[in-house]
Amino acid sequence: MSTTAPPSTATTFHHHPNPDARSDEERERLVAAPAFGTVFTDHMARVTWTAGAGWADHRVVPYGPLSLDPAAAVLHYGQEVFEGLKAYRHADGSVWTFRPEANATRFAASAHRLALPQLPVEDFLTSIETLVAVDSAWVPGGDETSLYLRPFMFASETFLGVRPTREAEYVLIASPVGPYFPGGVKPVSIWVVRDFHRAGPGGTGYAKCGGNYAASLLPQQQAQAHGCDQVCFLDAATGTELEELGGMNVFVVAADGSVSTPALTGSILEGVTRDSVLTLLREAGREVTERGITLAEVRDGLVSGAVAEVFACGTAAVVTPIGRLASDDFDLPVGDGGTGPVTAAVRAQLTDIQYGRAQDHHGWMHRLLPPR
Ligand SMILES: *Cc1c(COP(=O)(O)O)cnc(C)c1O
Secondary structure, X not given: OOOOOOOOOOOOOEEOOOOOOOOHHHHHHHHHOOOOOOOOOOEEEEEEEEOOOEEEEEEEEEOOOOOOOOOXXXXXXXXXXXXXXXXXXXXXXXXXXXXXXXHHHHHHHHHHHOOOOOOOHHHHHHHHHHHHHHOHHHOOOOOOOEEEEEEEEEEOOEOOOOOOOOEEEEEEEEEEEOOOOOOOOOOEXXXXXXXXXXXXOOOOOOOOOHHHHHHHHHHHHHHHHOOOOEEEEEOOOOOOEEEEEOOOEEXXXXXXXXXXXXXXXXXXXXXXXXXXXXXXXXXXXXXXXXXXXXXXXXXHHHHHOOEEEEEEEEOOOEEEEEEEEEEOOEEEEOOOOOOOHHHHHHHHHHHHHHOOOOOOOOOOEEEEEOOO
16 A cells, blocks of 8 residues: 555554663664574564454563463464565665555465464554554665564464464564675576475465475475575476475566466465566566466476576565576576576566665555654
């Protein structure tokens, strides 16, 4: 939604300031050189759900460990969902986030699939607005830096029986992050895994849940053992079509300039970046299709030159060029192994919008804080 969105009507988050908040000096040191996902701000937002009372006790509290009973359902049956988005500081000091309603809606859809309660979209948005306002000094200001926001929800009920939880916790934490590619964008190598799948028909592939990531880690380890950076999964039904990486969607650019990406089948995560890239490419006048893409087609296209570029996309790395594709029976460079022009252009277009360097014609940016 755009800046003209009406003020939020969601429940107020009560602020309990952290008495041990880091000093300005310590915070500035931490924000200056953040390693991804290792440094967190002074506060976190929380909302507690019970089957009897619904969502209650909206609060922003000091960041710190959660206390869980060893019999908490999430620790046994993995009833958990999460989201990932970023807050960007623009040149005038204002702070914005990108399409947060899309994340809020997906969070609710993921929760539904995992039989968790659905957090109202307004509460999701207000938790972000409130936490970023409280910890505004933690939003970095450098090139391609951001405050990574991680909303998540889990089954907190103390109960070992197998049924949907009657108690859940929603938590939002935030972590300042530096550029994903500190030395400039660098193509990654991809291992296409044959004997494992990330998700199957009717499963949880479209939901953003920790369990999908747990299932992707052994294949990811194998990809690394084969000298590749990341793993790409094939569809579980036929084992012939590209689905996505462990945490990023995938696009194929043909030599004629047309672009395709795997259609959403239920086992693919519907990325906000994927949708934004589709929009930008279509507006640029490209022929863009969502369809089944076989591995054979891509492999043959890399050999013949019919496939010019392959890239992955997601919030963390935005758009990542793929420079090499390998599996049990082939190992091929993509183009010359570098970053292709279509990949580079769409990456620049998207980051220019996110960092306020280009006009936001789509109403994708949501202002969190005014200029300072
Ligand atoms: C989060 C995620 C993506 C990317 O989604 P974005 O909304 O673009 O960040 C892609 N695939 C999987 C499996 C994911 O979990």
